[in-house]
Amino acid sequence: MTDVPAPRHIPDRLDKPLRSAIFSWEALLVVVAVAIFVINSFASPYFLDPYSLSDLTFNFTEKGLIAFAMAMLIISGEIDLSVAAIIALASTMMGMAVQAGADSPTLVLIGIVVGLGCGAFNGLLVTRLGLPSIVVTIGTMSLFRGIAFIILGDQAYKGYPESFAFFGQGYVWWVVSFELVLFLIAAVVYWFLLHRTSFGRRVFAIGNNPVAAQFSGVRVGRTKFILFCLTGLMSGIASVLITSRLGSTRPSIAQGYELEVITMVVLGGVSILGGAGSILGVVLAAFIMGLVTFGLGLLNVPGIVMSIFIGLLLIIVIALPIVWRRLRGAR
Amino acid sequence: MKALLKYREIWLAAAIVVLIGLISTRFPAFADPGNLRQVFNDTSILMILALGQMVVILTRSIDLSMASNLCFTGMVVAMLNAAHPAIPIPLLIVIALLVGLVLGAINGLLVWRLNIPSIVVTLGTLTIYRGATFVLSGGAWVNADKMSPDFIGFQRAALLGIPVLSWIAILVIVLFFILMTRTALGRSIYAIGVNPTASVYAGIDVGRTKFIVFCISGMIGGLSGYLWISRYVIASVEVANGYELNIIAACVIGGISIAGGIGSVGGAVLGALFLGIISNALPVINISPFWQMAISGSAIILAVVLNARGERQQGRIILRKVEVA
Numbered sequence: 001m002t003d004v005p006a007p008r009h010i011p012d013r014l015d016k017p018l019r020s021a022i023f024s025w026e027a028l029l030v031v032v033a034v035a036i037f038v039i040n041s042f043a044s045p046y047f048l049d050p051y052s053l054s055d056l057t058f059n060f061t062e063k064g065l066i067a068f069a070m071a072m073l074i075i076s077g078e079i080d081l082s083v084a085a086i087i088a089l090a091s092t093m094m095g096m097a098v099q100a101g102a103d104s105p106t107l108v109l110i111g112i113v114v115g116l117g118c119g120a121f122n123g124l125l126v127t128r129l130g131l132p133s134i135v136v137t138i139g140t141m142s143l144f145r146g147i148a149f150i151i152l153g154d155q156a157y158k159g160y161p162e163s164f165a166f167f168g169q170g171y172v173w174w175v176v177s178f179e180l181v182l183f184l185i186a187a188v189v190y191w192f193l194l195h196r197t198s199f200g201r202r203v204f205a206i207g208n209n210p211v212a213a214q215f216s217g218v219r220v221g222r223t224k225f226i227l228f229c230l231t232g233l234m235s236g237i238a239s240v241l242i243t244s245r246l247g248s249t250r251p252s253i254a255q256g257y258e259l260e261v262i263t264m265v266v267l268g269g270v271s272i273l274g275g276a277g278s279i280l281g282v283v284l285a286a287f288i289m290g291l292v293t294f295g296l297g298l299l300n301v302p303g304i305v306m307s308i309f310i311g312l313l314l315i316i317v318i319a320l321p322i323v324w325r326r327l328r329g330a331r
Numbered sequence: 332m333k334a335l336l337k338y339r340e341i342w343l344a345a346a347i348v349v350l351i352g353l354i355s356t357r358f359p360a361f362a363d364p365g366n367l368r369q370v371f372n373d374t375s376i377l378m379i380l381a382l383g384q385m386v387v388i389l390t391r392s393i394d395l396s397m398a399s400n401l402c403f404t405g406m407v408v409a410m411l412n413a414a415h416p417a418i419p420i421p422l423l424i425v426i427a428l429l430v431g432l433v434l435g436a437i438n439g440l441l442v443w444r445l446n447i448p449s450i451v452v453t454l455g456t457l458t459i460y461r462g463a464t465f466v467l468s469g470g471a472w473v474n475a476d477k478m479s480p481d482f483i484g485f486q487r488a489a490l491l492g493i494p495v496l497s498w499i500a501i502l503v504i505v506l507f508f509i510l511m512t513r514t515a516l517g518r519s520i521y522a523i524g525v526n527p528t529a530s531v532y533a534g535i536d537v538g539r540t541k542f543i544v545f546c547i548s549g550m551i552g553g554l555s556g557y558l559w560i561s562r563y564v565i566a567s568v569e570v571a572n573g574y575e576l577n578i579i580a581a582c583v584i585g586g587i588s589i590a591g592g593i594g595s596v597g598g599a600v601l602g603a604l605f606l607g608i609i610s611n612a613l614p615v616i617n618i619s620p621f622w623q624m625a626i627s628g629s630a631i632i633l634a635v636v637l638n639a640r641g642e643r644q645q646g647r648i649i650l651r652k653v654e655v656a
Contacts, residue, residue: 081576125636129636131635131636132589132635134393134589135579135589135631135635136632136635138576138579138583139580139628139629139631139632139635140628141576141628142576142624142625142627142628142631143624143625143628143629143632144628145624145628146621146622146623146624146625146627147625149622149624149625150622150625153619255573256573259457259458262454263454263455266454272450272451302465302470304462304465304470304568305462305465305466306462307459307461307462308458308459308462308466310458311454311455311456311457311458311459312455312459314454314455315441315447315452315455315456315459318447318451319441319445319447322445322446322447323445
């Protein structure tokens with residue numbers, strides 16, 4: 001029993017397409033999602049209703065947006081634990097702007113710029129100084145949220161303009177919320193970026209072997225810097241959505257989101273060791289987490305107990321293929 | 332002298348002395364021996380936890396579930412005490428250690444037997460253990476008035492002028508010092524962190540060692556569960572929420588490399604002390620406690636920057652030891 005990991009399977013077009021599709025991680029996630037959907041619809045008569053299904057999406061859209069950028073970051077072998085703190089800081093800055101009488105477009109701009117700035121700060125620390133990202137972002141996590149606490153103390157910012165409520169509460173068409181539309185657009189954009197561009201190719205290359213990538217002419221530092229900026233940017237966008245949905249800012253806003261986002265990414269089949277993963281998996285994982293929390297919510301299961309199911313889901317879904325492979329190997 | 336300055340612990344100790352000096356310029360009573368003893372006592376639980384986390388990080392793993400383990404075990408012993416006040420405290424501590432051991436062993440088995448990365452396993456058990464606390468307690472709190480006087484008083488009792496809590500911390504520090512410097516297990520832990528592949532060839536069972544390491548951190552989490560609950564005299568689901576990152580922060584400030592293989596008992600203790608002094612000093616020198624997160628965040632970043640520079644010069648700790656010999 002050694003700790004040396006087996007060579008990772010890097011999928012390419014030479015694989016038998018149908019076979020690899022059936023036994024892929026995404027297929028497993030689809031099965032899990034359908035199973036939970038069916039269980040939910042039997043568990044509660046209120047589940048199969050367009051409005052309640054629409055409410056369901058609010059459970060994952062904000063975290064899902066960050067999860068796309070986080071997936072790319074983790075594929076490149078780094079991690080960002082400060083995303084929730086970035087949300088808090090961006091939301092605090094928006095709150096300050098509201099006190100100064102800013103209008104909605106300005107607020108959105110502030111949220112996005114603060115997010116991007118925080119991401120760039122993380123990126124600079126990691127790439128310029130060559131520090132491990134897990135530690136840097138534990139530090140900036142305290143730092144960003146600490147600044148929010150210094151500014152806000154135990155107070156809250158309220159009084160956001162009415163037009164600002166659209167981003168977190170508005171519907172684009174019938175029951176399709178603005179958040180959901182944004183989530184789907186981001187899914188397509190990130191899918192294209194990761195799986196169809198040379199930038200995405202480089203992200204995988206860095207995650208599999210940063211030294212080899214460097215020697216192949218990939219600018220590892222610059223690529224990672226861009227990825228940190230992207231998680232910051234997505235956190236800024238998520239901050240706009242959450243602040244708009246809640247209509248207020250507290251320094252404890254989005255507490256613990258970082259772990260939920262990472263759970264989503266890992267559940268989506270992204271290797272925490274880097275080098276493997278897909279956006280489709282993350283989308284499915286986001287749906288699954290939304291389904292689980294919403295279904296349990298309909299059954300009046302408290303939030304803290306839901307987290308047991310999310311944690312079990314994470315470990316079981318990761319362990320299943322390993323146990324399966326071992327059983328087949330033993331035969 | 333030059334050889335001494337190579338050790339990060341010396342620098343950290345110096346930083347702590349400077350910190351205490353700076354604080355005492357504004358508030359002289361802070362450097363008072365009685366107050367420093369108090370600060371040590373206040374930091375004891377964090378020190379114990381940081382040592383448990385240290386052995387995990389040294390093997391290139393991480394235990395994010397420690398604070399949840401603490402919360403669960405604390406609830407178990409608090410409920411036991413509330414229901415059966417006759418159970419003696421030493422037995423309760425043994426129970427806390429065993430409950431923590433079981434939770435740690437679950438982490439360890441998943442990492443060992445299924446080869447799931449520890450960050451994923453403990454991310455899962457982080458939420459599971461805390462959720463289990465809610466299921467166990469039904470969301471109810473155990474308040475001070477339900478706890479027996481012994482339960483609350485044990486760690487506060489003074490022994491040679493020092494509270495039992497501090498003595499427990501000192502005992503744990505000594506045990507970990509012996510473990511890391513005088514036993515084959517400690518040697519294996521360092522070896523795995525420095526080079527897991529080479530460790531396999533050297534005959535070290537990497538998986539089993541990681542299992543043992545998680546058992547250790549689990550027991551530490553359990554012990555801290557009793558200490559925390561009896562210190563803050565309330566057991567609830569919210570206990571130590573998010574504290575796992577403070578523990579890791581103490582390790583990082585103490586110079587324990589997150590990449591494994593580098594770090595010492597002294598470093599972990601001093602890292603925890605550094606954080607403890609900051610949180611103790613802020614109210615004393617009239618800085619709002621809201622500053623605490625920002626200050627400790629900056630301290631972490633600064634510590635990482637300094638560590639990264641140090642590591643480039645010094646190389647791995649085992650190599651350094653060989654050079655000295």
